[in-house]
Every structure is written in structure tokens, then in C-alpha cells.
Amino acid sequence: MKYFKLILSLVLTIGIFFALNTKFGSIPPIGKFLNPYTGVWQNETDESISGEVSIPELTDKVTVHYDAQLIPHVFAQNELDLYRAQGYLTAKHRLWQMEFQTYAAAGRLSEIIGEGALNYDRQERRRGMNYGAEQALLKMKEDKQTTAFVEAYAQGVNSYINQLDPQDYPVEYKLLDYKPEAWTPKKTALLLMYMTKMLAGGDEDMENTNALRLFGKERFDLLFPDFFDITEPIIPKETDWSYIDVPQTPAPNSQPVLDSIAETIDKPDPNYGSNNWAVSPQKSSTGNAILANDPHLGLNLPSIWFVMQLSTPIHNAFGATLPGALGVISGFNQHIAWGETNATRDVIDWYKIEFNDNGTKYKYDGSWQDVTYRVETIEIKGKEAYTDSIRFTHHGPVVFDKNFKSDNQKTGYAMKWIGHIGGNNQKTFLDLNKGENYVDYVKAISNYTAPAQNFVFASTDGDIALWVQGKLPNKWEGQGKFIMDGSKSENDWQSFIPQKFNAHTKNPERGFVSSANQHPVDEAYPYFVFNDGYETYRNRVINKFFNSKDKFGVKDFKDLHNNTHNLKASELMPYMLETMDVSNLSTEEKEIYDIAKAWQYNNDMDEIGPSIWSAWYGILYDMVWDEFDTKDTALDAPYTYQTIHLLKTKGDDAFMDILDTPEKETAKDLFKLSFSKAVLKLSDWRTKNGDLKWVNYKGTFAGHLLQALPAFSRFDIPIGGGKNIVNATSKNWGPSWRMIVEMTSPPTALGIYPGGQSGNPGSKYYDNFIDDWAAGKYHDLNFLQNDTATDVIISTQTLTPKN
């Protein structure tokens, strides 16, 4: 009996240890997680920002002043130490995020969260994310200086990781029960691939192919025109292109492959976009050029941006950095300011591949070429690793084949992507950080490949400029809109547009430059550009604003950032309200109708109009494009601009008809039908959630990177705006960084982002910018001119080499 009790109590003891030390599903190992000495309670603190920290690899002392926003102002004696310090400090405040993003980029999430992420991981590997990062790394290694800096950054990150004991790990490691691994230059390359995928990882080739096959060329061209009837391109229409002496690639009269594709890989959110603009000294109320940038990305916590001042005796840069990449990405130094918006271009093409019987060779210009194999091993938490063997052609990886989203033994689809070509895009930012004038800026961006960006520029010299920069294929007319035959060399990318012929503008007569993801150029540009999802509203509001008066100041810039005019709604809703049949409106419908009629097309928080528009247009859009709602065929419905254009000018087109009904509907019928449905949806929403005010209906939130874990996210952020509006704040994306720089000497700058400098949910600096950001406020970016602490500095930490 004694022995029985002893054994029973031993078993119980082992059992309770096991139960509390093991992760079950999404439940963290509860003893490890909740104990006060190594668990989550240890994260209940702000980062230490004072004293001395020894970093063995440093060659000299680095001073880090923190201001009240927890922005580190870093003063290093040389660039290697500067990037060591950047790595160290970024890791200190954002370690989990910077590592997690590179895991996501590399298709390694299964290692952390288990089998549930396997399909995602396979997709990212097949997309060639690792391959692309390796190509980028090779390009970086061609430049000794970049290599040295990227390695220094890695040393900095690793010296932070090495100082950590398990109790110091960020909360997310404890929650998911794993540990940080060493940082490497490849991870920096992966982070840049992550951005390339986010911003240049989408295409519609397969969806376009299906649409062309189903509807025919005439209908396709009506729905998807290369240019819209109105465009205010980034590079002004009046630009003279006659200096371009390299012609567009002649068209080989190639026919698209009209295959039927059921399913494609995930694409980045096509709504991501950005604004930037600059006014010249002549157009500035103070006589100094002024520049602004607000990238519209996912609203996440920790935020995608981390703000730093990075200086050495020879340069002094300040602005938003990307955890994982070196230098300032959107910012300024003593001489110049720069910022980016995404320059969408069709840099992904798909080629149909015909394999031989055993799938080891593919047809190309009448002969058989060997495929190469890339074996991707995906480690899975708690399970055996999964091995995927991916075939590569000279085009790129065969993403779709018998092993992935297809069952055809003898064919596949290979992806040609600028992201696979490699490029030293890190160097662009390192050089911009040190740039002193227009020439330096052009030189810095000239080797930049992807994701193509509209780089806005202003200098204390008084220059303003904007280059649409990326490595862009010189395509033949129509190339890459649809799936191409991969067996014919004429369908390959033949060359790239010479960099100097990339569209750009410097000190234009109108006194301002701007970009908001619209068409980069109009039809007069001598190279093939077609609508790749260009934005058609924000740019018109911005340009109209800058054409409205002679002089602009910082206050005007703030107003424009916070502008909530809904141009899109104003171009359709009055027409709908006027033309639709209102003879039989119910009381409830009449009430909504009257609110809609009174709305002034501003997406302000307290308006109900934007909620009505959002519900109404959403339902109408799906009704118009019911032809595109198919289960077994991948299709994208036409863009908003063309939808509205057709509704207003071709209201009796066959596309307006709802297929499921015996009647033949016109646009006018759809207005009423969708209105009634929208009213039902809205009153349903009102019953469940209360007031229909836009701020409630939109429900903007900043979600934690782990599937928006409610505990670490912020919900119901009080802000107006919306999609296709200059203040682009939608439900979960929007202005992820707002910056205004006036080119005084030295520059004076404002900046804010929806997050906080700390990645620790236990820190008061985790989300402390959100309320000010939502209110349209800005924080001064305290640009220190030397390493003497001023009164804005709340604490100083010194990083020292080992004695």
C-alpha cells in the first residue's frame, strides 16, 4: 500500500510537471508561462534605456539618447558601429517581430506554429521566397561595403540575443514556446523579399486569362482597359519623352495560352498603397521645399515601422526604419528628404510549361531543356519535416504542377518574377541616408530593382523630384497580361528599360510632385504600361489640392494627410440617388435615402453617409459582377473606376443583368435592388452593433502580427477616412507612417505612426502613438545635431566595446 501511494504520488508529480510544462494546441505551457520568475510576468516592464551596455564587437563607444517617444537617437563614431547599434537597438525593441517576419517570408511558420501553417509555407517556398533572398544576398555580396554593414547589423542583433536569458524573451516566444535564433545577412535579404512580396507580389495574369477565355477579347478590353478615360499620371502628361532612344520591344504576334485555372496562390492585399508629395520653394509659404510621405500598409502591432535617428560624424539620418533592414527607409538627413509610394508594375508573368514524360525536361524553342530541382525542407513543430521538391525552368520556379494546386502530370506554370532576379536594394537606402543633393539621390536609387517605388525627393538646395524606380522589363505590347507559352523564347522578357529612361520629373513647372499609386505615365510614354490595379482617386484629390492655390505650408500638408473627401462616392452616389426608382421606398429605406442625399461626401467619423455608401456599393459591385462569382475558376472582377464608368455610361449592358433572375436588369434596377439590400444590411448591423456612424461601422483596428490576437491588439480606433481616400485608413490598413519634412537647414520634421516604439505588449510604449495618430496629430521628430543631450532627451544609454 505504501508503495502504491508512493508510486501514485510520483506519477501525479510527473504528470503535473508535464501538464504545466507542455504546450497544448494554442495553450502555452502554463507553468512556464505564468510563473513570476521566467514567465510572462517578467515582461511586465518597459525596456531599460539608461546605463552602459557592453557590446563586444563595437570598435568605439555609441551614445543612444531616447526622447519621450522612445525614439533612439544614435551617435556612432563610424558606420560599422552605427549599423551594429541599429541591429542591437532594433532587436532590443522589436526582436520577436523582426524574426517572425523573416520566418513568414521564408515559409518557416510551421516550425513555430505547427502543421496548420504547412500550406502557407509550401506556397511561399514555391513562390521562390528563399530563392529570391539567396539571389539578393549574392548581389549584396558583390559590394564589400554593403556586406560589411549587413554583417555588422547581424552582429548587433546577435549580441542582443546573446545577452538574453529565457526570462527576458519577448512575450510571443513564451506564448508559442520557442526561442530566438541567430540573425544572419540572409534574414535581412528575406525581410526585403517580404517587402517585395507585399508590394510587388501580385498579378492578375491567370485571372485575366480566364476572363479572356470566358468573355472574349472585345468584352475583356471593355472591362479592363489599359488606361482609363481620366488619368493624372505621376509623371505629368506634358513630359517630353523624345530623348528616349531605346524602343519598346517589338511584338512577336504571340497568342496567349487560354487555359482554365481554378485556383492561384495567395496575393498581397491589393489595397496597400501610399501617398507622397513635395512642393518646391516657390510654391512653399516659407520658401523651403516641403515633403510628405504616408505609406498605406497593414495596421499591425508591433508596427511595421521603427523610428530612429542614425548618425556618424559624416552623416545624420532620421526617419522610419524597417526592423530587419539597415538605415532609414522613409526619412531625411541634414540635406535631403525622401519617401516612397508603391510603383505598381506588372513584374510577374506566368509561363505554361510542357514537360517530357518523366517530368525532368521542358520544351523550349523546339528542344528539351533540363529542369533543375530545389529541395525545400519544411520543419514542422511536433512532426516530421515535409520535403517539397520544386522544379525550376529558366523562367523561374514551376509553382503550379502535379504536386501543387494542379493535377496535370505533363504541364505546369512557371513564375517569372522580378523578386527572383536579385538586387542590392539595401544599398539604395544606405546611400540615401548619406545623400547630399539631387545627384546623390539619383545615384542611390539607380540600382534599385524591386519592389518598384515612386521615390519622392526634396533638398535644402531647393530641388524637388520624383523617380519611378525599379528594374522594369521592356515588354512588347500586351506582354504578360495573360499566361504565355513558356516554350517560345519570344515570350521571354527580352530586356529591361534602361534605368535612365525610367519615368521621372525634376522641379516641374507646376511647383509640386506627387504620387498616390496611380498610373505612372500616360500612353505617350514609349514603353508598354497597362493598368495593373492603379489607384484612380487619391491622386486627383491631391493634385487638385496643390493646384488650388499658390503657396502651401506644413499646416496644408497636415490637412491633406487628414483629408477624408470621398471622391469615388461623389462620382457615383449622386447619380444613383437621382436615377433609381424611389416611388416605393419603405419608411426605413426613405430614412437612409434622406441621410445619403444630405451627405457631403466626407468620410468623417460621425457621418452615416460613408456607412451607407460602403454597404450599398459593396452589394452593387457584387451584383454587377455576378458573372465573376465562380467557384472553380479564378477570376478578378473589374476595377472600381471602370465599374462606375460602366454603370454611368453603359447601364443597359448585358453585364448589368443578374444571371440568377429571369428578368433583364439594367444599372437603374441594380441601384434599387442593391439599395434595398444595403438598407437591410445596415439595419441588421444597427440592431446588432448600435449606431451607424462611420467610425463604428468601419471599426478600424491595429491587429497583433499573430492573427490579431485580441489581447495584444487595439480595436475601435477613432478615425475617419477609408479606401481610395487620401486619409486611407480602412478597417485594417492605412497610413502606417505619416511624415512631413520642411527643408530648412537643418530640416524640421514631424512624424507619427499607429503603434509605438516598443514591441512589448507590457510596455506603455507599445501602442501609445495610436490616439494621437487617429486624431491627426504629429510628433516633432527631434533632429539632434550632435551627441549632446537636449531637453527633449529623457534618458541616455551608452553602448561600449568590451574593455
Next chain:
Amino acid sequence: MSKNLVNLIVTIILAYLLSFFMPWWSVMTAAFAVALFVPLKKAAVFFVPFLAILLFWFVYTYVMSSNNDFTLAKRVAILLPLNGNPYMLMLVSGIVGGLAAGIAAIFGKQLSLLLKAK
């Protein structure tokens, strides 16, 4: 002083000391060791060390969390989910530690009985 009180105090002190160089299960080690040398009777075998660690962890976590305005505790109390109540999270933490300690103490008690019998 009653044996119960001695056990309680010694368990807390030993658990505190062990926490400097052992992971979370140092509370199990502490309760086990104390049970060997200060054996209790009946339900007290479990409940005294349970209470000791519950108290210890509750106070410890309260001190850590109150110094930081309960910022993280409120969030983790949404995650678990405990209605965002930081005190509930402290209580749950205490119970988790107490449970592990109490069970380890039962094992210690059984072993002490066996050793005594020999």
C-alpha cells in the same frame, strides 16, 4: 509554532531561494524537500504548500505587475481569458504554482513515510 506554519514559511523561503537558479518547477522541488523534513498530516500535506506557493506567487506577481500599472497582466487576462482582470491572472498563476507544489509535497510525504518505516 505549529508544524503547518513552519512548513508554510520554509516552503516560501526555499521556493524563493531556488527560483534564482532553477526554472518554474523550483516550487515543486521546494515543496517536495520541505515535505520530507517537515511532514504534515492529512489534507495539510497538500494544502499547506499549495497555499504557500499561491501566496508567494500572488504577492510576487502583484509586486511586478503593480510597478507597471498592470499593463501586461490586463492583456494576458484577455488572452487566457479572464475578462481582462489582472487579479484573476495573479490568482490563476498562484493556483498553478500551488497545484504543482501541493502534488510534489504529497510525493515528498509518501517518500518520507517510506524512509521512516525503514
